[in-house]
Amino acid sequence: MKSLHLLLSVASLAVALRLDRRGKVVYDGYKIFRVTPGESVADFEAQLESLEAIDLTHNHGHVEEEHFDIAVPPENLSAFEGLNLTSEVLTDDLGADIALEGELAEYPGSELSAAALPSLSWFNAYHAYDDHLTFLKDIQSSFSSNSELITAGKSFEGRAIQGIHLWGSGGKDSKPAVYFNGNVHAREWISSKVVEYLTYQLVANYNNDTTVKSFLDKYDFYILPIVNPDGFLYTQTTNRLWRKNRQTRSGTSAIGTDVNRNWPYKWDGEGSSTSPGSETYRGVAAGDTPENTGIRTLGDQLANGNGIKLYIDWHSYGQYILTPYGYSCSAVVSNQAKQNSLAKNTASAIAKPYGTRFTTGPTCATLYATAGGSNDYVTDVNKAEYGWAIELRDTGRNGFTLPANQILPTGIEIWEGMKYLFANM
Ligand SMILES: [Zn+2]
Structure with missing residues (x-):
């Protein structure tokens, strides 16, 4: 293989x-x-x-x-x-x-006032990278007493890896972390949109829905919708199917390392490549991409703070909820039974709005080996209780180029799944 x-x-x-x-x-x-x-x-x-x-x-x-x-x-x-x-x-x-997929849409910014939520029409189209940053700012200013913009280091080309931190009644940095990474693979555009939709729902409903309030009162959310900004921009300017970051290396003209094969844990095993031209090139040394350093450093800080309750690395496509491990098809996490039942029930909740079926199980046994992947690091090094990867719509008909009219339904079904998960994990 x-x-x-x-x-x-x-x-x-x-x-x-x-x-x-x-x-x-x-x-x-x-x-x-x-x-x-x-x-x-x-x-x-x-x-x-x-x-x-x-x-x-x-x-x-x-x-x-x-x-x-x-x-x-x-x-x-x-x-x-x-x-x-x-x-x-x-x-x-x-x-x-x-x-x-449609042309990238204009985003005017929040037109009403600083405190107004952006329009849900954000989820009717794909947008340019800079507009994602404006959208994040607008979300933050609409929830200013319970949120702040954060950064997690810089990309290879020097862009700040931007995100948002949300908290509830206990105040900032008082609870275990829910940590989300989106769009580490540049071509997986639906992943940043869905992460933004989840952010939107948390912010929009905190003050009028006691269940949603309970999520933020119990966990601090650290959400980075686009952790590979250079690659994401490259998919918009040049090559829609680009996957990796845009890192150059000495001794090769090939560009890009797979940031999700670069985590410094079980890095040099099956499911990653030593060839710089490969889509799963793992880098010269474990953890040697700036993007990995940025998101890993934040994760390490959260782990050393109040701990990581849930980490999800958001991807497409295939419709999978993937639990540890990726490096081995036989290694088993200590809370595997609980992970299995949570993943299955999360999939059932996702299926409610439109019948979309997600397959669940350990990464390697269910999909493929992924040495140097995020969920193994976060699980074994950061001791996260749940370190997952989720592959969003679809199962291949549209693949990475999911039509814009599926953004909102995808967000809606995943929000159903996350409401189950946040309440039951
Ligand atoms: Zn991916």
Whole structure:
């Protein structure tokens, strides 16, 4: 499995990307396939290198369902079809899907007064990075006595990693932490939108809903919607499918390290790559990305303060609630039974509004190995009670380019899940 992943990643290195006149990568004519190699994984390995396919995601959890989602450029479609692999088409034209996401919308800022909540219309469209920062400021000023803007270090290109800290009646820094990280993988745009929606609901309902008030009175929330700002900006200016940060390294022209394979715990194991061109490149040394240093330092501070009750690293896509561990498929956390039941019931709550089904279970056994991932570090080093990763909508039809009209429904269903979780964890 490992070598297959490396091959896919190496293949993605060789892609000759086409650019439009604004310098943006053109994905017109790319098809996305879900390939189920079955017994012929070895052949698949041997054949894929020449396809210049882009590695989107894969599921290693169950052998019979093991599959890989790959984007194949138009010039290699006939070669791919000639391989006669067991596959289904997820997307006929990735370029058309990107167009369906909609243009980035204007955000005027809170128009009423400093104390007014921003409009929910924020969740009808995707927005530019700077507007995300303005939105966060507006949320904060609408809840000024129970919140503050925070930063968690700086990105490789020098941008502050910005977030918000919310608290309740006990005052600032008085309770165990709920710590959320969004958009560590740059192309997973729905993750920052959902994290912002959860923030919005906490702020909007604190004073008029006793249940929501109880969440903030019990926990301090530290919420960072976009922890990979350089990568996120790059997806908006240049390459919609960029995943990693934008870190350069000596001795290679390849750019970017996977910040979620860079955590300094079980860093050099299965499920990360030593190849700088790989989508899961883990870095030269454990914890050597500025973004990891920033979010890890904040997490360490929270752990050494009142402790971390819940950490969630927000991702897309696949619809999974993933508990520890990622580094090993056999290691078991001490509170695994409680984690299992909480995850299952959270999934049931998520399904209530629209019937969206989430699969739950330990990361490695359910999805794939992830050495150097966040939830293992937060669980074993920070002693968080629950260190999770959640993969949001969808299961592959739109993948990373989820249409804008699914932002609000995704937020609504996840809020249902989080209300269950905050009340029962
Ligand atoms: Zn991700």
